Amino acid sequence: MGRSPCCEKAHTNKGAWTKQEDQRLINYIRAHGEGCWRSLPKAAGLQRCGKSCRLRWINYLRPDLKRGNFTEEEDELIIKLHSLLGNKWSVIAGRLPGRTDNEIKNYWNTHIKRKLISRGIDPQTHAAAISTTNSATAVFTTIIPTTTTKNISMDYENNVDQKPNIIINNNATSSSHDETKCNSGTTEETKPLEIIPQSTSQVMINLELSIGLPLHTDHISSAESTASYNFLATVAPPPTAAVPMAGAAEMVAKTVCLCWQIGFQGGSQCCGKCKNTTGFYRFC
DNA sequence: AACACTGTCAACCGCTCCGTA
DNA sequence: CTACGGAGCGGTTGACAGTGT
Numbered sequence: 079m080g081r082s083p084c085c086e087k088a089h090t091n092k093g094a095w096t097k098q099e100d101q102r103l104i105n106y107i108r109a110h111g112e113g114c115w116r117s118l119p120k121a122a123g124l125q126r127c128g129k130s131c132r133l134r135w136i137n138y139l140r141p142d143l144k145r146g147n148f149t150e151e152e153d154e155l156i157i158k159l160h161s162l163l164g165n166k167w168s169v170i171a172g173r174l175p176g177r178t179d180n181e182i183k184n185y186w187n188t189h190i191k192r193k194l195i196s197r198g199i200d201p202q203t204h205a206a207a208i209s210t211t212n213s214a215t216a217v218f219t220t221i222i223p224t225t226t227t228k229n230i231s232m233d234y235e236n237n238v239d240q241k242p243n244i245i246i247n248n249n250a251t252s253s254s255h256d257e258t259k260c261n262s263g264t265t266e267e268t269k270p271l272e273i274i275p276q277s278t279s280q281v282m283i284n285l286e287l288s289i290g291l292p293l294h295t296d297h298i299s300s301a302e303s304t305a306s307y308n309f310l311a312t313v314a315p316p317p318t319a320a321v322p323m324a325g326a327a328e329m330v331a332k333t334v335c336l337c338w339q340i341g342f343q344g345g346s347q348c349c350g351k352c353k354n355t356t357g358f359y360r361f362c
Numbered sequence: 363a364a365c366a367c368t369g370t371c372a373a374c375c376g377c378t379c380c381g382t383a
Numbered sequence: 384c385t386a387c388g389g390a391g392c393g394g395t396t397g398a399c400a401g402t403g404t
Contacts, residue, residue, distance in 0.1 A: 092373080092374075093372095093373075093374090093397095093398085094372075094373080094398080095372090095373090114389075114390095115389075115390070115391095116388085116389060116390085127374090128389085128390090129374085129375090129390085129391090130373075130374075132390075132391080133372085133373065133374085134372090134373085136391095137371095137372075137373085138372075138373095165392095165393065165394090166392090166393090167392075167393065168391075168392060168393085179391095179392075179393080180371085180372075180373085180393095181371085183393070183394085184370070184371050184372085185370095185371095187370095187371095188369065188370060188371080189370095
């Protein structure tokens, strides 16, 4: 079957854009706004594919773009967002004003990957080298990635404070050492949060985190951004640091609206649509 | 100086998503 | 409900600049 091409390839330029082409595109969008990209090239007098025009505008010509090096704060934010969202570059870009998905993607592949590897972190899974504490059971092998099923094992043994150590597994059968493939695909089907008794002293919690909403930054106040950043900092602690078990346990116990926590929704504590049948909140 | 190698990043390609008729 | 078309996304490519030998 096949689809009709997005443009007449025989009469379109390819490769690097000239200054004249850039200027034509800028002038046209200034005069008419971002409209139908398919028809834009013809209307603007450009021998380019509409997709190419869109890409050029979004990644290079847009006036609100922030050029220049990424700051340390941006680095860390990208890492944390990637640990939660995977390769959702456009969503990540939405959290970084003036940055484009393509720019972040390139920056990730060229700089951050190497940075994480040098820290001993798998850039795809964000799994750190197994970090054991003095407690015999405290293992936290991975920062919660997106759209994957997680079992959190709360181990009360050897814990004088009666606060559980937490082991996060990729699934019920895998070991805590498994590599977690960061899935950038679709949001997976969800199941209720389930608590699976492993033994009298160990409880497995199947914690699924599904994230898939588009980001509308214009809805998000700076306070919410801060809240979201704080949440990220909580969920995805620097992997080199030992995870405070009390804090992690609190994290699990707390019922939260992830929409709000991540900053997708308005200023209330909960969007009101994310309580599932088991009474736990989940992303909606 | 010439060549090889490496890193960076703009741009392309193919696919999926989503709105609409 | 379905098919279609446009928009958008993420992976990949290739040109070019920088660096090392």
